[in-house]
Amino acid sequence: MALLRLGICVAGVYSMFLLWAIAQERLSAPFESNDGSAPAKFRSALMISDLQSLFSCISALAYLLVRRDPKHSFKQTLGLVPPPHLHDNPQQNGSHANGTTNIHEEHHRQKHKHEHKTKAQKLVEHGIPLAAAKGYAKALLWQYFQCAVIITAASPFGFAALAYISYPAMVLAKSCKLVPVMLMNVLLYRRKFAPYKYLVVALVTLGITSFMFFGNEKKGHKGAGKASSGGWMQLIGMGYLLANLLLDGVVNSTQDQIFQTFKPTGQQMMLHINLFSTLISSVLSVLPLPHIPVIHPTDAGELELLYAVNFLKTHPDALKALVQFAITGALGQLFIFETLQHFGSLTLVTITLTRKLFTMLLSVVVYNHTLTAGQWIGTGIVFAGISVEAWVKRKDVHAKRVAQEKEKAKIKEL
Numbered sequence: 001m002a003l004l005r006l007g008i009c010v011a012g013v014y015s016m017f018l019l020w021a022i023a024q025e026r027l028s029a030p031f032e033s034n035d036g037s038a039p040a041k042f043r044s045a046l047m048i049s050d051l052q053s054l055f056s057c058i059s060a061l062a063y064l065l066v067r068r069d070p071k072h073s074f075k076q077t078l079g080l081v082p083p084p085h086l087h088d089n090p091q092q093n094g095s096h097a098n099g100t101t102n103i104h105e106e107h108h109r110q111k112h113k114h115e116h117k118t119k120a121q122k123l124v125e126h127g128i129p130l131a132a133a134k135g136y137a138k139a140l141l142w143q144y145f146q147c148a149v150i151i152t153a154a155s156p157f158g159f160a161a162l163a164y165i166s167y168p169a170m171v172l173a174k175s176c177k178l179v180p181v182m183l184m185n186v187l188l189y190r191r192k193f194a195p196y197k198y199l200v201v202a203l204v205t206l207g208i209t210s211f212m213f214f215g216n217e218k219k220g221h222k223g224a225g226k227a228s229s230g231g232w233m234q235l236i237g238m239g240y241l242l243a244n245l246l247l248d249g250v251v252n253s254t255q256d257q258i259f260q261t262f263k264p265t266g267q268q269m270m271l272h273i274n275l276f277s278t279l280i281s282s283v284l285s286v287l288p289l290p291h292i293p294v295i296h297p298t299d300a301g302e303l304e305l306l307y308a309v310n311f312l313k314t315h316p317d318a319l320k321a322l323v324q325f326a327i328t329g330a331l332g333q334l335f336i337f338e339t340l341q342h343f344g345s346l347t348l349v350t351i352t353l354t355r356k357l358f359t360m361l362l363s364v365v366v367y368n369h370t371l372t373a374g375q376w377i378g379t380g381i382v383f384a385g386i387s388v389e390a391w392v393k394r395k396d397v398h399a400k401r402v403a404q405e406k407e408k409a410k411i412k413e414l
Helices: 003-026 043-064 074-078 103-115 119-125 131-133 136-159 167-174 178-190 195-213 233-262 266-283 302-313 315-366 372-414
Strands: none
Touching: 003 167, 003 315, 003 372, 043 074, 043 119, 043 266, 043 302, 043 315, 074 266, 103 136, 103 167, 136 233, 136 266, 167 195, 167 233, 167 315, 167 372, 233 266, 266 302
């Protein structure tokens, strides 16, 4: 049964995100019109993000409702109250005081004392900061809202980058999320990392630099946008991508903080962040915003929603790519969380690592990209760095399992 579940998870992650990647690259290319006008690109990254977050929100909610524990309230299912185990008292087991205290009396005393504690006090005992414990749902939703704002701002930079660099270059750079995540964790939360992680960052940086330096890809397939062979174009594209990765790094480090502080499940986080993202994008889409490069590239005062509707009417092929992008991205996230829940982060890292490699290869085949020998070497260096990360994680997981087995053996002996 476990093997079957793993096979379904692997097939789901691969199929959904490979189709998602094809749709994403297609959305960066011009679409033929049905009114005789020249082919044009769909410029509203805001609407692309809006549809993606909407489908992700729906799929996360459906998942939570299907997997809902009948004993849990609706708020518990959505993760708006502290997890049930945080209400337990870790010190309810009574003990004999100087060999004379009755265990039942001690248990009753501890229980009575625990019942008189405030909800905030109980949460603080379990590691929840006092500020969050006093208003758990409000503090948690505020964290989700902050993530949604940053995600809404980050997404347009990723699509803008595709106008200047090839999709394989973008996939390779996206594989290096460890770099901005580490940077943001150090800057925002003063966290420290093991020495090997800095080796991984060095290899990844070297690989990306090699890939960009040795590239001589000409203006090829119709999704390449502006000529990627120009050095300035490459620089602009990598600048947009760097902004996207840095903002993603802020989101990832904040999500780590949320997991440590509030203990939600991945699906609960997925639901609320995407719900806020949908609301933010929807509000922005009906406001007469001024022309803002990358964020609002359409004409000043033009509503994003109106632009999107008119574009899809005259370029119907864009709707197919847009829906494919939204649905596959939403379902792919669910397969990722399912893999994480049942098989752990190590298995997930292995799956996503190989998936990104296949995404690059698929893009090369489907859209006829041409990579130089130097670019293939740079790709190899990047994936070598990521493989070091996976290998060290495997060793750590194995060491923890050995330690747990030894601890169980000691308990049995006692």
